Amino acid sequence: MDKEVFLTAAKKFGTPLYLYDLKEIEKRFEMVENTLLGVNHKVFFAFKANSNPYLVDFLRALGLGADVVSLNEYKLALSVGFRTSEIVVNGNGKTTDELKTYAESKVGCINVDSLEEIRRFPNLSARIAIRINPNVDAKTHPHISTGLKKNKFGVDIQTASRMIRNLPSNLKLVGLHCHIGSQITNISPFMDAFRSLKDFIEEENLNLEFINIGGGWGIDYEHNGKGLNVRNYREKVVPMLRNFGVPVHLELGRFIIGPAGYLVTQVKEVKTTALKNFVVVDASMSDLIRPSLYNAYHHIKFLSNDSQIVADVVGRLCESGDILAKDRKISKPKTGDLGVVYDVGAYGYTMSSNYNLSLRPPEVAFDGEKLKLIRRRETLEDVVRLCKYPEN
Ligand SMILES: Cc1ncc(COP(=O)(O)O)c(C=O)c1O
Missing domain, CATH: 3.20.20.10 (Alanine racemase)
Structure with a gap:
């Protein structure tokens, strides 16, 4: 998938988002x-x-x-x-x-x-x-x-x-x-x-x-x-x-x-501690649980042209297990850069959750020419609607 498609999709639909080829x-x-x-x-x-x-x-x-x-x-x-x-x-x-x-x-x-x-x-x-x-x-x-x-x-x-x-x-x-x-x-x-x-x-x-x-x-x-x-x-x-x-x-x-799906995410912070580097992105285990659940490997690429670093790529949930990649060699991104998680077309969105009241990302299909929104981003209203019992 061409880099331009990721950039256009992110601009049009926001991040994180699932993109299918x-x-x-x-x-x-x-x-x-x-x-x-x-x-x-x-x-x-x-x-x-x-x-x-x-x-x-x-x-x-x-x-x-x-x-x-x-x-x-x-x-x-x-x-x-x-x-x-x-x-x-x-x-x-x-x-x-x-x-x-x-x-x-x-x-x-x-x-x-x-x-x-x-x-x-x-x-x-x-x-x-x-x-x-x-x-x-x-x-x-x-x-x-x-x-x-x-x-x-x-x-x-x-x-x-x-x-x-x-x-x-x-x-x-x-x-x-x-x-x-x-x-x-x-x-x-x-x-x-x-x-x-x-x-x-x-x-x-x-x-x-x-x-x-x-x-x-x-x-x-x-x-x-x-x-x-x-x-x-x-x-x-x-x-x-x-x-x-x-x-x-x-x-x-x-x-x-599986290989036809991508999770497009944006870097929110690059944090360095005495022990490690962390790239904090806006996708998390609530969007893609496979790395946390199965210790699964997903290839991740940042659309940045900087030197290489080794870092954990993590989400922003209040959970240490909220990890997308561990000790991964990546090109060093800066806040605002886009990252792409590969091979998420299967057991990605279907295993997503509202943990930490995360809202599920949109899904977008690409037919080689056009991008088509095939599921909109979830809203807080969508989630809390289920908690309203007017009959009580
Ligand atoms: C009964 C059954 N059939 C088919 C599948 C699909 O498996 P896969 O996605 O590995 O092709 C599964 C997944 O676990 C399954 O449980």
């Missing part, structure tokens, strides 16, 4: 499609990564389906025009009422998370997949690892077997689902998981419409070429996918939209 989203989807060439497949976009209505509609128009994990994400998917058949529902602890809504509207597939969920399923017909937990270590951050026995998602193969044998007649088993974690950069956990799935299908002699292999493709946060190697994936994993012999569904979030 639509051309980059298209390019990344194309990369996924090329990687999977020769595999009968469908990609569903994981709304949890980014649920801006304009962006999910843009992805719908590109041909992706919707992967939702809550009734509200489901309603949003419908409201922007996804057909129910293009939606897959995930998540644990779904209530009977939620299951009823999904089943009544004939959603494409409900990924059932437990035996208990089957038991509380309303007596309505539905298309389901069972979420298998293959006990594979995705070798990613523990908070975004989901495929180990100790994780809360899915069921082990023995339980899946019991579920299949005792499936009520209103439920049609159309697929198996497996999502072992997010930000996976090594192909071997994928291969281990898909091998177990294939073995299970053969042992159970299942006749399925598709296999859903979840998401998890990792991106190159550190800009050192260590994201998921799609050439390697194509060479080693794609033959396994073909070998399933049925269409493959994917639920990708981060890989599609």
Whole structure:
């Protein structure tokens, strides 16, 4: 993205702000499609990564389906025009009422998370997949690892077997689902998981419409070429996918939209203590919690041409953990300069909060020519409106 775009966006909409490059989203989807060439497949976009209505509609128009994990994400998917058949529902602890809504509207597939969920399923017909937990270590951050026995998602193969044998007649088993974690950069956990799935299908002699292999493709946060190697994936994993012999569904979030998002922020102070340098910016953990929550690395660049310093880039919240980058070598900015935090398109805005009564930043899309405001900045009125109870 050109420096001028950041400067213009900041001038027009103020900082901090989220900026999305639509051309980059298209390019990344194309990369996924090329990687999977020769595999009968469908990609569903994981709304949890980014649920801006304009962006999910843009992805719908590109041909992706919707992967939702809550009734509200489901309603949003419908409201922007996804057909129910293009939606897959995930998540644990779904209530009977939620299951009823999904089943009544004939959603494409409900990924059932437990035996208990089957038991509380309303007596309505539905298309389901069972979420298998293959006990594979995705070798990613523990908070975004989901495929180990100790994780809360899915069921082990023995339980899946019991579920299949005792499936009520209103439920049609159309697929198996497996999502072992997010930000996976090594192909071997994928291969281990898909091998177990294939073995299970053969042992159970299942006749399925598709296999859903979840998401998890990792991106190159550190800009050192260590994201998921799609050439390697194509060479080693794609033959396994073909070998399933049925269409493959994917639920990708981060890989599609992560690198297309930028958080533009302004320097408010450059502070030097006896021990360290701090660059204090107007974005904070309330805008982007990943560094504080997962110790995640995000590349940061200041649009300044000064000498290099090593500094912590921090927000202005009353919390020591309010850090965007630690001990980072950066070009020394001055108050008023702009900084750009990279790769924030996924799990950025969707994980934002009002901590310290921070107001959520605006979201802006760039189509290569024009900037378009796709969510305005939150106001204090927006936030306190929820605290007014005229009926009391
Ligand atoms: C069930 C499921 N599917 C898909 C995704 C998307 O993962 P990613 O953004 O890593 O592609 C997630 C995220 O954790 C998930 O839990």
